[in-house]
Amino acid sequence: MMKTAAEVREACRSGRWTGPTCGLAPDYVQANLAVFPKDWAYDFLLFAQRNPKPVPVLEVGDAGDFRISRIAANADVRTDLPKYRIWKNGILEEEVTDISRYWRDDLVYFLIGCSFSFEEALVDEGLPVRHIEENVNVPMYRTSLMCEGAGKIPDTPMVVSMRPYTPEQAVRAAKITGQMPFVHGAPVHIGNPSEIGITDIAKPDFGDAVTVNPGEIPVFWACGVTPQSAVMEAKPPFMISHAPGHMFVGDKRNDDFRIR
Amino acid sequence: MMKTAAEVREACRSGRWTGPTCGLAPDYVQANLAVFPKDWAYDFLLFAQRNPKPVPVLEVGDAGDFRISRIAANADVRTDLPKYRIWKNGILEEEVTDISRYWRDDLVYFLIGCSFSFEEALVDEGLPVRHIEENVNVPMYRTSLMCEGAGKIPDTPMVVSMRPYTPEQAVRAAKITGQMPFVHGAPVHIGNPSEIGITDIAKPDFGDAVTVNPGEIPVFWACGVTPQSAVMEAKPPFMISHAPGHMFVGDKRNDDFRIR
Numbered sequence: 380m381m382k383t384a385a386e387v388r389e390a391c392r393s394g395r396w397t398g399p400t401c402g403l404a405p406d407y408v409q410a411n412l413a414v415f416p417k418d419w420a421y422d423f424l425l426f427a428q429r430n431p432k433p434v435p436v437l438e439v440g441d442a443g444d445f446r447i448s449r450i451a452a453n454a455d456v457r458t459d460l461p462k463y464r465i466w467k468n469g470i471l472e473e474e475v476t477d478i479s480r481y482w483r484d485d486l487v488y489f490l491i492g493c494s495f496s497f498e499e500a501l502v503d504e505g506l507p508v509r510h511i512e513e514n515v516n517v518p519m520y521r522t523s524l525m526c527e528g529a530g531k532i533p534d535t536p537m538v539v540s541m542r543p544y545t546p547e548q549a550v551r552a553a554k555i556t557g558q559m560p561f562v563h564g565a566p567v568h569i570g571n572p573s574e575i576g577i578t579d580i581a582k583p584d585f586g587d588a589v590t591v592n593p594g595e596i597p598v599f600w601a602c603g604v605t606p607q608s609a610v611m612e613a614k615p616p617f618m619i620s621h622a623p624g625h626m627f628v629g630d631k632r633n634d635d636f637r638i639r
Numbered sequence: 640m641m642k643t644a645a646e647v648r649e650a651c652r653s654g655r656w657t658g659p660t661c662g663l664a665p666d667y668v669q670a671n672l673a674v675f676p677k678d679w680a681y682d683f684l685l686f687a688q689r690n691p692k693p694v695p696v697l698e699v700g701d702a703g704d705f706r707i708s709r710i711a712a713n714a715d716v717r718t719d720l721p722k723y724r725i726w727k728n729g730i731l732e733e734e735v736t737d738i739s740r741y742w743r744d745d746l747v748y749f750l751i752g753c754s755f756s757f758e759e760a761l762v763d764e765g766l767p768v769r770h771i772e773e774n775v776n777v778p779m780y781r782t783s784l785m786c787e788g789a790g791k792i793p794d795t796p797m798v799v800s801m802r803p804y805t806p807e808q809a810v811r812a813a814k815i816t817g818q819m820p821f822v823h824g825a826p827v828h829i830g831n832p833s834e835i836g837i838t839d840i841a842k843p844d845f846g847d848a849v850t851v852n853p854g855e856i857p858v859f860w861a862c863g864v865t866p867q868s869a870v871m872e873a874k875p876p877f878m879i880s881h882a883p884g885h886m887f888v889g890d891k892r893n894d895d896f897r898i899r
Contacts (some may be wrong), residue, residue, distance in 0.1 A: 421681040428684065428699055429709075439688055441790070449689075532703070557898055560820060638817055638898055 383407070384628040388459040392630025397461045397476045399624035405499060408450060408562075408633055409626040410437055410490040411603045412460060413480075413610070414619035417442045421486040422530030426487070426609065430526040431604035435492035435561050436630075441486040450629035456488045460624035469614030474622055481619060485568060493560035493603055493626060494540055496633040501542075509543050510590040516624075517542070518583035519602050521599055522565060526605060535609035538584070539567060539575070539599040543591040549598050556600065564603050568599040575599065585598045642709060643667070644888040648719040657721045657736045661886035668710060668748040668822075668893055669886040670697055671863045672720060673870070674738075674879035679704045680747040682790030686869065687749070689834035690786040693797055693865035695752035695821045697889075703744040710889035716748045722882035729874030734882055743880060752822035753863055753886060754800055756893040760815050761802075768801055768857065769849040776884075777802070781864050783836025784827060786865060793871035799827060799859040801840070803851040809858045816860065821896045828859040835859065 381396075384407040390396035390545045394417045400409055415423055420442070427434035438449045440456065447454035457479045465481060475481075494517070498508050517540045523621040524537040544552055549569055557565035568575045581588050581599055585604055590598060607620060621627065640655075641647045644667040644746070650656035660669055675683055678886050687694035694719035698709045700716065707714035717739045725733040727743060735741075754777070770777045777800045784797040804812055809829055828835045840857055841848050845864055850859060867880060881887065 421684065424681065424688065425699055428688075428696055436688055439685055444785050562897060638820060 380445040380456055386627040386629050388451070388454055391461045392455065392458045395475060397534055397591075400493065400626045400628055401624055404628050404639045406632050408437070408629045408631045408636065409493045410450065411493055411631060412456070412463070412485070412621040412627055413489045413491065413606060414456070414486050414621070415489070415615060416483070417485045417487055419615050421491060423606070423610070424530050425521060425529035426526070426532045426606065427491075427497045429529055430605070431560070432564050432567060432601035433603065435563060436488040437492050439559065442487050445482055445488070447490070447627070450490060450631045452630055453627070456627070457482050460621050460625060460627050462625035464622050466618040468616055468618065469611045471535060478619055482512055487501060490627055491603055491606065492636070493625070494563055496562040496636055497556045497559050499627070499633045500559065500637060501552055502553055504551065506544065506548055506552050506555070511589065515587035515589065517586050518588055519585035519604055520569065520577045520582045521608070522571075526609065528609070532613045535596050535605065535612060537567065538602045538604040538608055540579070540602040541583070541597045541599050543595040544590065544598050545595055549596060552569050552598055557638050558638045562633075562637070563603070566598050567601050569594050572597055640750060641686050644890050647888040648714055649712070651721045652715065652718045654736060659887045660721060660757065660828070660888055664888050666892050666894070668697070668889045668891045668896065669753045669755045670710065670889060671753055672716070672723070672879070672881040672887055673749045673751065673866060673889070674716070674746050675749070675875060676877055677745045679745055679791065679875050682792050683749060683866070683870070685699050685789035686786070686792045686866065687751075687759050690865070691820070692861035693786060693863065694850070695823060696749055697752050697821065698748045700748040702723040702747050705742055707889075710750060712889045712890055714889070716887070719741050720881050720885060720887050722809055722885035724880045724882050726875075726878040726880065728876055729871045738879055750887055750889070750894070751863055751866065755886070756822040756896055757819050757871060759893045760819065762811055762899060763816055764811065766804065766812050766815070769893055770847065773849055775847035776850065778848055779845035779864055780832075780837045781844045781868075786869065788869070789858070789888055792869050792873045794871060795865065797827065798862045798864040798868055799835070800844070801843070801857045801859050802863040803849065803855040805855055809856060811890055818898045819896055820898070822893075823861050823863070826858050827861050830856050832857055861869055
């Protein structure tokens with residue numbers, strides 16, 4: 380198994396690895412990718428500033444610059460993720476494993492924090508994560524909580540991820556993730572799903588349903604799918620994202636993003 | 640004395656208060672102001688993203704919008720600060736108490752976190768703040784720590800503020816302010832000033848010198864003067880800032896910015 384972030388990036392760059400990054404190089408921060416033409420970059424950065432829980436920005440490149448230098452050393456955003464998606468006018472056009480031929484001088488990349496970072500912290504402190512135990516994708520829901528738009532990006536429903544815990548565990552999980560404001564932070568809601576507009580907890584809008592045991596309550600965190608959902612609604616003429624689960628792996632440690 | 644933020648803003652708006660805001664409406668968050676034409680806004684927001692310790696952005700307006708609605712209710716950035724500075728090409732042109740006649744449809748305001756917020760937390764936890772005790776301005780220094788530029792804003796030396804503490808107090812102060820990443824966060828340096836390029840602790844570049852007692856070490860925090868210094872170097876054709884010490888007072892509490 381690949382143990383370091385540099386090994387994962389090298390395997391992606393050479394084409395040897397094109398699969399999901401979940402479980403690879405544990406301890407290292409993983410990040411969502413969004414690439415926009417320069418004339419969309421301000422609106423996206425402002426959307427992130429206004430909605431830091433769903434959109435915690437870890438690094439932004441200069442226009443045209445494909446080198447990643449802040450959360451990783453010697454990385455190349457064009458080749459170092461296992462899989463990318465090319466979007467035109469809000470429609471998915473293609474999945475590719477290298478975006479070199481799409482790169483342009485006016486493109487700006489955004490690397491955005493990911494819940495993998497806080498899940499490691501939860502597990503380390505003895506709080507099991509149900510969807511990992513059940514080996515499925517985390518359940519995600521559209522909510523009635525609204526994110527504030529910015530420029531061409533409209534007000535959009537926040538997407539949340541859910542992990543079930545006992546009330547005692549929920550308190551500890553809230554405290555731990557509250558110490559990680561740069562990777563989604565504290566829960567946005569605990570308990571009754573209908574209070575945030577979720578009608579059926581067994582039917583997530585994205586990902587898979589997980590078991591909620593008797594005595595457990597659902598705990599909801601702001602989710603990195605939110606910006607994708609907002610941007611798809613805004614329909615930029617051109618945009619590149621990572622393929623779901625196929626993240627950028629940086630050299631910083633998850634623990635670097637925790638405040639104690 | 641004015642006890643609430645709304646009282647302070649009303650007094651500024653009516654012209655009854657044009658003095659510094661230090662000590663007014665304690666508990667309420669105070670913020671630095673920077674206003675730019677839209678074509679400078681992206682570079683400034685990106686500079687802030689890359690340098691969150693000296694430039695913690697609390698709220699950004701839409702272009703042309705003078706209403707402040709996120710860290711305060713029913714506030715107007717044109718009238719609700721006691722004193723402003725008008726800058727042209729990096730040169731201070733004028734000090735005014737109302738910027739209504741300067742407001743334009745392409746202006747974007749940025750409200751930026753201020754060390755008043757963490758000083759309240761320090762005092763509340765029994766850590767005296769020397770420059771408050773000595774009734775002078777906090778000492779500030781240009782350092783050899785560099786901030787990363789963004790677009791038209793160049794790489795610039797970080798400006799830091801200094802408060803002397805015993806080593807035991809310094810540890811507690813670091814912990815408390817580390818819990819406030821949105822208002823400058825943990826110290827950037829503790830101890831020997833020369834390690835960050837400060838040659839004489841008795842001669843600050845801005846503000847006033849304070850007593851460092853035997854057994855105390857200087858503790859340095861990223862300072863909100865940094866963006867002003869960076870921007871002055873970049874010489875935008877037009878810009879508005881608050882006058883030093885004459886801050887915006889919001890309805891959020893300082894404690895809202897603390898993570899425990």
